[in-house]
Amino acid sequence: MTTRIDQFSSPAAVGSGSGTDEVNVWIIGDDEEVIVIDPGTDTAGVLDVVGDREVLAVICTHGHADHVTTAIELAERDEAPVALHPKDRLLWREAHPGDAADIEMEDGGIFEVADVQLEVIHAPGHTGGSVCLYCEDLGVVFTGHVLVAEGPVPLDGEFPDFAGQLTAIGENLLTLPSDTRVLPGHGPETTIAAAEKKFDAWVSAGPVVTSSPGD
Ligand SMILES: [Zn+2]
């Protein structure tokens, strides 16, 4: 296995739907090619990490500006496609009024890079088109705003669909192997086992936001 994961902290965007925290940009690949998950806002910064490796695709876990602002610009260098779930098209347009994404992701879709596969898990709640990307080969799941170490991520101080988000976490993420690393859109990584231990507390806390890990 020569595939590795690089992380880049993208400065927070200013504007509608953007959070106040740095965004975790994830770059998965080998010495030849990469896929970028959640490109963020800093094209030059991401390309610094990518180097001369070919960008095969730019995947957006959801449509919020802090995650997608540089998607088109970043994809341009290698004419890579940008992937987004169609249910986040309206959010995407706030950052990219004139450009559409190239790939409409759906649940179960597969991306291949280097010697691994990334599987699309549709996990609506934070937004209708939120997805996670599961890489069984590397034992990691990229969770965007579906789930961070502190729990499910609210939006502007509230949960648009708390029950849906919890269901997506319970049915689609906690069913993954418990030693799977959770690499989120903001903040430190966690594991499925750690999330499993906290899940009941999240459910009983209900959709009341006490601290926002960014939206
Ligand atoms: Zn964010």
Ligand SMILES: [Zn+2]
């Ligand atoms: Zn978001």
